[in-house]
């Protein structure tokens with residue numbers, strides 16, 4: 142059994158590879174490292190720890206992939222919010238270049254794991270394109286492309302005609318293609334990582350929600366919601382957008398924002414050949430960005446911001462229908478087969494965060510909505526750091542947990558930010 146909570150309905154839940162057979166924790170358990178959270182971050186950390194010979198247990202409150210990892214857009218996108226020169230400004234020239242190379246290569250970590258562990262997940266590496274929504278955005282996108290090119294990345298500018306041809310839409314200006322990117326079926330990938338964890342010797346439990354972290358000498362004691370306790374020398378928290386109150390202040394160090402998606406029925410042959418040629422995936426340059434791709438069944442999947450609360454009806458997804466119609470008027474009347482959403486964790490500085498708020502406790506949080514490559518790679522780097530004790534193994538420093546000021550007002554803050562971005566996106 143895979144835990145008591147079924148996956149929320151989605152295209153991915155309907156078409157994924159079967160879940161691995163795992164149980165909920167049945168009795169008290171002692172381990173060296175316990176990882177909390179069964180998404181890309183937790184699974185990658187656990188896998189790489191186990192491969193380094195470290196006794197590792199992973200617990201997930203629901204099913205493996207129940208969080209954002211099983212519901213994402215499946216676009217494997219290199220980099221982070223900052224361009225290479227932005228990373229130099231942030232970290233200094235050498236560390237900035239090192240960070241740019243590391244973050245630019247995050248898709249390699251995904252596709253290497255897929256290959257090494259024979260993960261069946263519709264993996265395709267046809268590239269990610271970023272079309273510009275305005276002339277100003279076009280200049281910035283082409284400059285971004287130039288900076289990556291200067292680092293030797295496999296990227297290229299696309300003029301407006303090339304972009305229109307590739308997308309099958311004249312809705313955008315020029316932009317660029319990053320051939321390091323690609324796509325996966327995200328729930329199948331997550332389940333594949335779980336199988337790799339099992340094969341590497343990780344003790345894996347679903348339906349096992351940790352309710353507290355209690356330091357007890359050189360050990361941690363972790364009670365669970367259904368009874369059995371876990372004793373571990375080290376704890377790694379990978380709960381991201383689903384972070385609760387296990388550690389004081391952590392939930393308030395991020396904004397947990399909803400992202401929603403819709404998927405059409407498989408497109409008819411007349412549209413099929415023209416939309417997203419060659420299997421590229423796309424997200425645009427808007428602050429309130431739209432992202433879209435096809436699946437192997439031929440559906441068109443469009444994602445964007447979500448409502449602040451969990452969706453309650455199809456009406457909560459209407460803005461995505463409008464985006465679809467704006468980009469692809471020719472597909473606007475295609476019935477919508479699936480609607481779903483999930484939560485991402487945004488940090489105030491838009492960087493992924495590694496914290497060590499107490500001896501033997503590590504936290505990996507803050508995927509910024511680009512977590513497939515990022516959280517997979519961060520998990521690997523964090524595991525290397527835990528093994529070696531060398532923080533230089535990671536492209537970001539270990540930092541203290543800082544609560545976002547006036548976090549309880551985040552609902553208003555997010556609404557104000559959305560309104561501001563809507564205006565910005567007009568230029």
Ligand SMILES: Cc1cc2nc3c(=O)[nH]c(=O)nc-3n(C[C@H](O)[C@H](O)[C@H](O)COP(=O)(O)OP(=O)(O)OC[C@H]3O[C@@H](n4cnc5c(N)ncnc54)[C@H](O)[C@@H]3O)c2cc1C
Pocket residue numbers: 177178179180181182183200201202203204206207208209210211212213214215216217218349350351352379380381382383384385387399400401402432444481482483484485508509510511512513514515516
């Ligand atoms: C709709 C949507 C579309 C997205 N599209 C893309 C995309 O196309 N490309 C991309 O790169 N990124 C995308 N993202 C972002 C990406 O999905 C996330 O960055 C990534 O999944 C985060 O992985 P994670 O392992 O850190 O967290 P999660 O996958 O969210 O996992 C956290 C887990 O922790 C568990 N948990 C929480 N508390 C406890 C507890 N007390 N005990 C036990 N378990 C607990 C939760 O149940 C959850 O399963 C998207 C996200 C969403 C929501």
